[in-house]
Amino acid sequence: MKQDRRTRRTKKLLTEAFIELLSDKKLNEITIKDLCEKADINRGTFYLHYQDIYALKQQIQTDLYEELANLINPFTKVKTINSYELFYTLFTFTTKNEALFQAFLGPNGDISFLTDLKTLFKDYYLSILLQGDTRNTTQNLEYAYDFISAGFTGLVSSWLESENPTSIEEMARLTSRMVFDGLPALLPE
Amino acid sequence: MKQDRRTRRTKKLLTEAFIELLSDKKLNEITIKDLCEKADINRGTFYLHYQDIYALKQQIQTDLYEELANLINPFTKVKTINSYELFYTLFTFTTKNEALFQAFLGPNGDISFLTDLKTLFKDYYLSILLQGDTRNTTQNLEYAYDFISAGFTGLVSSWLESENPTSIEEMARLTSRMVFDGLPALLPE
């Protein structure tokens, strides 16, 4: 049961205006009034759908997160980890949603977006590695995946910022090497 | 040329009230009115020192950042990297400022705090490794340190969140191993 077309239109316009505003304004500087003017939507209409700016932001974030979760899901069905494929898929997804990722990971971004991303990532890894075998859930392993998933998100955000970005293939390979061959292989001795 | 005692008092009270509020309120929910009531400071006085809530936050962040930079600085004078010592110092610092770190790294935290932290960290590593020798500044090396510094900050934030936290010594050792022995050593084969 799909939403009314008008509703979809309204939400789309508000979302687009929001992302546009977020690129040169801090979150706290974006007022509902501003947003509605930019989207050319009646202010009352905004309240028909969202409680406040942060609810809108949360919604956008949740949608993106869901899409990403669906993307990762097939990888969990598999017995062995194919990191390259996974990273390739992830980097591809970020370019497809570049504006959003830049907004959420950029200086006006949201720390909870990062946290969610990290959680998603970590859960995926743990779910594969531990297939039913929970005795391996050591504290150290947890920390290792905290490190990896944070590292990965950090990589994505600096990759998105670079003006002459490395290719998706290369990024996937590089990330894969960092995680599985280890960092020392990449560092000067 | 130190500030007037009254000014110091005002800023201190506002800072304390802010951190207290941040522990159970989202940043956007904290109003200047709230804050001043909690700090028992005249609202007009707030405007004597800060433009808005975000300026206050930025100030607190900058102060903390500066303190941290001073802490890291001695390590850059050294020829060889002693990661354990560095990490030990850093983890100790975070526990000393636990409330602040939790506030800034927690769900109501600020992404730019994370970014600053990462930058500080990465610059430190690069400055040591490249002592004058800039030909090693490859893109891959940059990415490796993006990964490491993001990973480290991720580790700190999940460490601060855990209700039964690992000791500082153990965390320093663990982090050091991740970076220099590589992650595979910690993962199940």
Next chain:
DNA sequence: ACAAAAATAGACAAAATGTTCATTAATATA
């Protein structure tokens, strides 16, 4: 074509913001 639902304009009270000013209190320092 028509009933249902959504968006609109515009009005409104309530709240927070940001500024001002005369007055009081605290401070540095001579």
Next chain:
DNA sequence: TATATTAATGAACATTTTGTCTATTTTTGT
């Protein structure tokens, strides 16, 4: 310790944003 200086206060005020509400118009699904 007296005094000039500076900071904080209380209180008022206009401005802006928020949030809610209506009657009306427009768009939609069927």
